[in-house]
Amino acid sequence: MLELKNISFTVSDEENRDKEIIKDISLTLEDDKFIAITGPNGGGKSTLAKIIVGIEKPTSGQIIWNGQDITNLSISERADLGISFAFQQPVRFKGITVFDLIKLAAGHQISRSEACEYLSEVGLCARDYVNREVDASLSGGEIKRIEIATILARGTKLSIFDEPEAGIDLWSFQNLIQVFEKMRSDIKGSILIISHQERILRIADEIIVIADGEVLEHEKAEEFLPKLLNDTESKDESCHCWKKGGC
């Protein structure tokens, strides 16, 4: 179980004024859940994910993972405790092959054919990719799918994906949904996905809406989704109210 207790994150803007990006967020994420985080651009979703994995340090608050305070642990210590993160814009590693990367992610020796299975799961023709370098020659959609394959190989207790749909073509999107549905049925842990896609929200157990650095909603998907969809269908989407307490 992941508990965020009164997490705040403040940075200094260009004029040295404090800018509060995350405002006193408290959340409890139960085990074995598929949780989608959504909300307007710039609301603080990626920042919160980076705080959970240790890329950013909260200005205040505590992160508790399975009863252990991990607030001051490094990224790799949190990774060792079973937390994985797939970036919105995945990192490229010149000189490292796709096979090396999947092997590193798995954390133990795996065969080329096992690595190929992970690549096939994310819809890549494994033999075309397994020996390629994870460099700039890969397209945005290819590197995204390779990164998802590394998370599958890690098979950790908490897998966090930041907009996995970004750069994925319409034809591959259905395959991606199937990857997450399979992960959801196989998991012995939780999946946290930041997404703007209705089809991803539809397969979630819970939906969290973050706007302006605050949690606006945290509800079961079956209760929240009809309200959200009804709202966006009945109004011009640009008029959708993302403010706490209404507009």
Ligand SMILES: Nc1ncnc2c1ncn2[C@@H]1O[C@H](COP(=O)(O)OP(=O)(O)OP(=O)(O)O)[C@@H](O)[C@H]1O
């Ligand atoms: N280190 C930083 N310094 C200054 N501003 C930052 C920093 N990190 C994030 N921000 C700002 O904080 C806000 C929240 O950013 P964040 O990337 O978390 O939003 P998001 O909800 O993930 O948005 P999107 O849906 O567009 O990906 C944005 O206005 C962003 O510019």
